[in-house]
Amino acid sequence: MAKTHILAIDQGTTSTRSLVFDARARRIATAQTEFEQIYPAPGWVEHDPEGIWRDVLSTAREAIAKSGVGADGIAAIGITNQRETTIVWDRATGEPLYNAIVWQDRRTAEHCQALKADGAESDIRARTGLLVDPYFSATKIGWILDHVDGARARAERGELAFGTIDSFLLWRLTEGRVHATDVTNASRTMLWNIHDNRWDAEMCALLGVPDSMLPDVHDNAHIFGTTAPGLFDAEIPIAGIAGDQQAALFGQACFARGSAKSTYGTGCFLLLNTGEEAITSDHRMLTTPAYRIGGKTTYALEGSIFVAGAAIKWLRDGIGVITHARETNDMATQVPDSHGVYMVPAFVGLGAPHWDPDARGAIFGLTLGATQAHLARAALEAVGYQTLDLIEAMVMDGGGRPAILRVDGGMAANDWLCQFLADLLQAPVERPDDLETTARGAAFHAGLAVGLWSGLDELEAIWSRDACFEPDMPDDKRSRLIAGWQDALGRTLRKN
């Protein structure tokens, strides 16, 4: 059978999906399952690695079956994953020593404070492009080595392996034959030198991670290995790996310097392609490889907002203002403005560009005329204002102002939000016909590696648009709205 399809595995924070794409990158089959979040203590978040592996295998088999092309028709597998989440396993048995410690987990906050107090932040930033924060993998690895009996000694003897989820899945898919990752996942560990393209010995020493634990690092489009016999009805090359936000940038065909995508799910992650230049941000953005193909790295600036769709979920589950997230679209349309109501959704602090972990959510401007519709509109507007703040920070960093913003994620289905984004950013907002851009990005990498697609030009031609929202708001209104947001934000930030 002709091998013309790609299986993408998208292992996310709350669900595991497997999707089959055809040679035009059209999604022809999807299988998905949600899984358990484990909260052993306040601020701790874990996942069961064995459960993740079972879900990957079962959804992959189901998606292949649904596609009707059979394992024989699959040219390659692409993996994309929640980033930073950390697993340490035994090289001899493949068994994890501890649950996966998830990117949201804050248990290493004190370690990070100590690193900052020791003045390590600027060096870490210069080498890795990251801020010092429990978000990234290195302090999580250290925690496992220091809290699982005998782990540090075993790591020093070379008996243990570390990996982000992609790397663990690759190990399992190849039955322990391959211990590797890609450059985007490596770059989220705080151990990877983004300029020299190597594990950084000084970072490993500073953070107490033996280099024998670390995976080999390859391009995103690369034949990492082949699935072990018996897992599927055919042995399939694993030919693409990328962290989920970088995969979404790639899936959105943001290949040119200055192109940008924003993914609106629970939170929002905005990545701006900065070409061959790794821009160090003065405004607390992250510098990150977007992709590496043929040994050549393309970089991005990244801004992360912790709460986007989660505020809509709060309107539904927390205070019962709506029954379905999609209702917010009509509610926002019903009123001419938010009636002076501003929501600052700092439910878990504020991420980029403020990084204020102690800020808390607030609603300003309430009068007796305020209604549920105004509240819904204010929640959507807050996503727009925060996106604008990220773009302005990136512009000040020298990343350039994106001519167009491409959006995806569940919340991008909201037309009103897309229009408001266009109005605030004064730039067209484009939505692709398939919002599963993360999986598509992983499929793109895998397809490139096995020659299903010839190069970026062909991928760009494959990308197709569902809608384009053009800016249409008078300047004075825009300025007035933004001034109101900045006032509300200023009152919320803890330093005020």
Ligand SMILES: Nc1ncnc2c1ncn2[C@@H]1O[C@H](COP(=O)(O)OP(=O)(O)O)[C@@H](O)[C@H]1O
């Ligand atoms: N039409 C909509 N309008 C506003 N918010 C929405 C809409 N549809 C979904 N959402 C929000 O988007 C989020 C789901 O998006 P998704 O990309 O599936 O998130 P994740 O992958 O982070 O779980 C939820 O928080 C939900 O409240």
Ligand SMILES: O=P(O)(O)OC[C@H](O)CO
């Ligand atoms: O799994 P998601 O879509 O919530 O993405 C998580 C990010 O990769 C965390 O950095």
